[in-house]
Amino acid sequence: MFISCSSQHKIIQIPDEGSAVIAGYWSPELGLCSQSVLLTWKHGRVSSLQPLVDLRSRSENRKKFLWDSYTLLPGWLDTHVHLALDSIDFFKCLENWAQPSLIEENIKRYLQKYLEMGIVGIRDGGDLPGFSWLAKNKVNEGAWLGPEVISVHEAVNRAGKYGRFLGRGFEDISEWQEKEKEFFEQGIDQLKVIVTGLIRFDDYHMVGPTQWTVEELRELVDSAHRREILVMAHASGEEGISVAIEAGVDSIEHGYYMTTRHLELMKEKKIAWVPTVAPIGNILKYPSDRYSSHEIDTLKRILDTQLTRINEAYQLNVRVGVGTDAGAYRVPHAEGFYDEMEWMEKAGIPKLEVYRLATQENALISGTPKLGRLNIGTPMKQLQLVNNL
Numbered sequence: 549m550f551i552s553c554s555s556q557h558k559i560i561q562i563p564d565e566g567s568a569v570i571a572g573y574w575s576p577e578l579g580l581c582s583q584s585v586l587l588t589w590k591h592g593r594v595s596s597l598q599p600l601v602d603l604r605s606r607s608e609n610r611k612k613f614l615w616d617s618y619t620l621l622p623g624w625l626d627t628h629v630h631l632a633l634d635s636i637d638f639f640k641c642l643e644n645w646a647q648p649s650l651i652e653e654n655i656k657r658y659l660q661k662y663l664e665m666g667i668v669g670i671r672d673g674g675d676l677p678g679f680s681w682l683a684k685n686k687v688n689e690g691a692w693l694g695p696e697v698i699s700v701h702e703a704v705n706r707a708g709k710y711g712r713f714l715g716r717g718f719e720d721i722s723e724w725q726e727k728e729k730e731f732f733e734q735g736i737d738q739l740k741v742i743v744t745g746l747i748r749f750d751d752y753h754m755v756g757p758t759q760w761t762v763e764e765l766r767e768l769v770d771s772a773h774r775r776e777i778l779v780m781a782h783a784s785g786e787e788g789i790s791v792a793i794e795a796g797v798d799s800i801e802h803g804y805y806m807t808t809r810h811l812e813l814m815k816e817k818k819i820a821w822v823p824t825v826a827p828i829g830n831i832l833k834y835p836s837d838r839y840s841s842h843e844i845d846t847l848k849r850i851l852d853t854q855l856t857r858i859n860e861a862y863q864l865n866v867r868v869g870v871g872t873d874a875g876a877y878r879v880p881h882a883e884g885f886y887d888e889m890e891w892m893e894k895a896g897i898p899k900l901e902v903y904r905l906a907t908q909e910n911a912l913i914s915g916t917p918k919l920g921r922l923n924i925g926t927p928m929k930q931l932q933l934v935n936n937l
């Protein structure tokens with residue numbers, strides 16, 4: 549049994565039953581408590597949270613953990629990662645996929661790091677060989693230590709279009725319908741559909757082509773919804789985002805060049821937005837000589853627009869998730885999540901609201917509502933200790 553101590557970047561081994569003095573706690577359900585609290589847990593789950601002043605003696609129960617500089621929080625979730633990518637060199641990494649043991653060693657390291665940094669759940673956007681699906685199963689079997697992995701296994705893209713490393717590619721909807729049953733049977737937590745190509749760093753407003761018509765995408769979405777599976781859509785640009793909204797996906801990933809009209813429709817349809825700022829913002833935050841000054845200028849424009857739109861989404865009460873696209877260049881696993889939270893604050897979302905999105909809302913987007921909460925009964929391994937709230 550363990551609890552993540554994200555401030556120290558470590559996990560602390562704890563007994564199945566115990567108690568600790570903590571400096572307070574915060575959760576979307578319970579709000580903020582900034583006074584000393586006695587936390588007790590039984591069978592690995594929180595059993596009580598009592599203000600310490602109410603207790604007769606502070607010295608009672610000598611076996612208490614002294615965590616009095618830490619505040620207890622629900623663990624974070626990152627709603628968009630790619631465990632099979634290394635955030636350093638995309639093409640080299642894809643070559644390395646031919647040596648699975650190498651990739652698996654990387655992934656084990658990332659998983660450990662996620663836990664050490666307080667991230668107790670990750671939603672993986674897939675890879676063709678199925679590394680993230682393997683990781684999910686290894687964690688579930690207890691063979692690997694890591695956060696709960698929600699994996700799309702393999703993404704659905706149009707053959708010959710963007711996304712070759714994410715999925716096998718389907719020529720058309722009839723090929724999809726032929727293989728649909730087998731596709732779902734290989735195991736899948738959510739369905740990821742590639743709706744558009746990538747944005748370009750050298751051409752503002754340019755996005756790779758839209759891969760599906762509304763009717764085709766609706767067919768894909770319905771095939772998942774019939775099985776009670778959520779649909780995450782990789783989509784950017786005015787046209788692609790419109791198609792995704794109309795087809796009724798559950799979340800829009802990236803969504804660069806989102807418009808106000810899109811946000812209004814998303815609010816109406818309760819579609820969540822995972823704006824993945826880090827892959828753009830971190831290139832500017834951690835400069836290198838990889839990009840030209842024209843590309844840097846374009847990235848700045850994209851970043852500014854994205855941050856403005858995120859603020860608008862928040863004000864409009866659109867569901868917003870915190871997801872990094874970790875594994876992308878300059879977005880290291882686990883650490884990148886802290887960059888993404890900072891970007892959300894830069895967009896003007898108050899800190900504790902970012903925390904709510906990073907816990908409760910992310911858990912809903914990931915289809916795991918039992919995560920991202922702190923209440924009586926919450927498993928200790930889904931929580932974290934932080935010393936700066």
Ligand SMILES: [Zn+2]
Nearest residue numbers: 628630673873
């Ligand atoms: Zn992705």
